[in-house]
Every structure is written in C-alpha cells, then in structure tokens.
Amino acid sequence: MSRPTTPEEIAVLIHRIEDEERRLRLPHFDNDDAWRLGTLLVELARAENAPVAIDIRRNGQQLFHCALPGSSADNDAWLLRKTRTVDRYGCSSYLVGLRFAAKGETFEEKSRLDPDTYAAHGGAFPVTVEGVGVVGTVAVSGLPQADDHRLVVTALERHLAAS
Template identity: 70%
Template sequence: MSPTPSRQELPSAAELEAEAADLVLPRFGHDEAWRLGSLLVELARARRAPVAIDIHQGAQQLFHCALPGSSADNDGWIERKRRVVERYGAASLLVGARFRAKGQTFEESSRLDPARYAAHGGCVPLVVGNAGMVGTVTVSGLPQAEDHALVVEALRTLRDAL
C-alpha cells in the first residue's frame, strides 16, 4: 500500500487489518501525544495540508491543532470518526472497508446516526502492547485515504522512535 493512496484507491479490509497489527506502540501518554501531534503538524505543514488534528487518551483530549485552511467542519468530522473508532475498536477506514466488503454501506447497515458517526478514513486507535486501545488519533481535511495515510505515517515514525 502506498503512503498516500489516490482519491479513488481505498485499501481493502485485509490490507487495513495487516496495517493495524503493525501499529502497536510500546507506550503512550502525554509526552507521546505531544510528539505524535507535533509530528503530524510538521508533516501536514510540509504538504500544505489544510487539516485539523486531534489526539485523545480515553475521554481526555491531549492534543488539538487546526492548520490554515481547516474549518470547524473538520472538528465535526473528527468527532464522528472518533466515535466510530471508540465503538468498533478499529480504524475508521477499516470499519468502512468491512462494511464495503459485505456489499453494504456503513450509513445504511450500522443503524447508527450518520450525524454522529462516520466510517471515513482518518481516525486510528492508539494501541499499546497488551493494554489494547488507549486512545485515538484523528486527522480531517484531506480525502479519507490521505487522512488515514498521514496518521499511519506519523504513528510508524513515533513507534520506531520509542
């Protein structure tokens, strides 16, 4: 899978499952949230990406940044994507891919309010070793595959540095 798929390409559920297994962190806390958020800001600025970035550990927001070109709509998308990850325990893009693999749409088949839940790429669970999911990291502002790829790139960089 390329680091930034085109607008048309969406990875399969199998590809996203394999990717998720590779994104386990040895630890995650306030310092790692700052490092991850700062890395996402750096990557987004280098690409002139008009994104909003959000990192939560449980119910606590540890990092938020809205870069030029983003809007309050991006914050709404962040909340909707985050709710999907919190409910399903998997990346928002993966949840959507699982529905598509069954020939269904998330919006019609999940029975969840689409004003509150969005299975679009950009939110990834923060998983720590045997502790499991401890939070979420979300990007909104690009096409969904690019939002997802940006988060994955930053998570791999952080993981390799820890």
C-alpha cells in the same frame, strides 16, 4: 491512493489496514507521547500544505488538537464522528467503512447509527498499547479519506521508529 471499487481492491485494502493495526502498537502512551505524535503530525501536514485538523485522545480525554490553515470547524465535527467510530468498533474508521463496503453495504444505511454522530471515513486510527489494547485515538480530517488515513499511519510509523 485511489478509491477502491472492486471487491478485490477492497479486500486488499482491508488486509493492508488490518496489518497496519497489528504493526502500529505502542509500548506506552502518555501525555508526552501524545504531544510528540501530534507535533509530528503537524510537521508532516505542513510539509504537504495539508489543510487539516488533528486530534489525539486517550480514554476520551483530548490530549492534542491543532487546526492548520485551511481547516474549519467542519473538520472538527468530522474528527469527533470518526473518533466515535473507532471508540465503538475498536479499529480504524476507514476499516469500518471498508468492511461494510466489502459486503456491498454502506455504513450509513446498515450500522443503524446516527450519521451525525458516527462516520466510517478514513482518518481516525486506534492508539493501541502493547499488552493493554486500545487506549485512545489519533485522527486527521481535511483531506480525502485515504490521505487522512495515510497521514496518520505515516506519523505512527515514524513515532514508533523514534521510540
């Protein structure tokens, strides 16, 4: 997935991610669901030899974490920053960054949030329960932001299909 550069490409990507967020709503989300989703993400990442760290949270509690070979403590810091962005804005960290870019702005300059605490880069996605709303996050760090995002979306799609 190439990086969008034109306003049209950014708009198309924003629309696609908004659609993903509408589609990828879970019927429920408990500790066992987090384990199944997390292990699915590990399998997908291993199949790609992806050097990622994975984090799944519900209401601020970490339910799943895995650091695959090639990842580092830096990835854990990125996970926290991207997760905080989802918690604050209620949508994926990639979408937040793209919405700023669509206005010709950067998240770091215009959000007035500490960039050491928040990151609007792809890879963190809201865990949304149908009829309830956002209850947590699933996040990946270690690949380019579009690939982090894609890995999470693929896992959520497969998790939903298996539910």
